[in-house]
Amino acid sequence: AQSVTQLGSHVSVSEGALVLLRCNYSSSVPPYLFWYVQYPNQGLQLLLKYTSAATLVKGINGFEAEFKKSETSFHLTKPSAHMSDAAEYFCAVSKTGANNLFFGTGTRLTVIP
């Protein structure tokens, strides 16, 4: 069975501060892992994906995530938060690539000016 747990439904950071959004996964096979961002009243946009290549994955808008098998984690980071980063972020896992995604419950990021 596949599942993800996102720790912290709400995260607030100051503009310019480090962003860290946590995601732990459970998978019976080597997983594919994804981070999506959702702005208000919009669909989900792919930030980055891990597909068993490099463990440090770089995505769009300055985000990156590191796959740590020993910790079953795939945390999302960005060195310096921008006001435009305020959104809902979802971690997702799949055992079959882009199909059959199982999403976490999401983390709402607030950026304080």
Added chain:
Amino acid sequence: EAGVAQSPRYKIIEKRQSVAFWCNPISGHATLYWYQQILGQGPKLLIQFQNNGVVDDSQLPKDRFSAERLKGVDSTLKIQPAKLEDSAVYLCASSLGIVDQPQHFGDGTRLSIL
């Protein structure tokens, strides 16, 4: 390239009424997905099509929900009769269907049941 198109954007109906949502995927995308996103939760897959065939509908409440993709392109999702707990955003996504190719999402239809 044009993205995934969904309509309507918003719909308000009373319980026990019926409603239908429409999705036009990205051109050339063989795989189409319908998700239900309840407020405060992540999207949950309802049904997955590969061309015009159903790949996975294990989480579709078949007593009231139905979906079709007759010509392997556009798709409709129908709810009949609607219940209060069906209030959610219904997202459509499409992909090439190849391993490692991501899903692209539409902006969704927000359904409110009174």
